[in-house]
Amino acid sequence: MLNKKYRFHSRGGVRFVFQKGKTVRTQKMSLTTLDNERGFTRVAVVVSKKVLKTAVGRNRIRRRVYEAIRQNFEDLPEKRDYIFTVFTKDIADMPYKDLEKILGDLVAQSRIS
Numbered sequence: 001m002l003n004k005k006y007r008f009h010s011r012g013g014v015r016f017v018f019q020k021g022k023t024v025r026t027q028k029m030s031l032t033t034l035d036n037e038r039g040f041t042r043v044a045v046v047v048s049k050k051v052l053k054t055a056v057g058r059n060r061i062r063r064r065v066y067e068a069i070r071q072n073f074e075d076l077p078e079k080r081d082y083i084f085t086v087f088t089k090d091i092a093d094m095p096y097k098d099l100e101k102i103l104g105d106l107v108a109q110s111r112i113s
Helices: 011-020 055-071 096-112
Strands: 022-025 029-035 042-047 080-086
Touching: 011 029, 011 042, 011 080, 022 096, 029 096, 042 055, 055 080, 055 096, 080 096
Parallel strands: 042 080
Antiparallel strands: 022 029, 029 080
């Protein structure tokens, strides 16, 4: 799991990033980013009840995405907030390499726009 320092601690911060940030979207996920003044990167993963009804399934998706982010954390630009929003339950059973590729593509697209 990603270190607690690098995760969001309140809904207010997440809401602010959603309102002010820029979003890049694919079929399975979206990424909302915003520069911050904290001096370090923060990450959140959002999985709605519309994706999976059971908390166990949503938490499994969240853990998989956090682990892929943790493994590639140094690739994220410094001093930014990232919110990954999952749209499909396919992420739960997707091969790990494909998940890493989706996350890498989203981060690369967010740098361009």
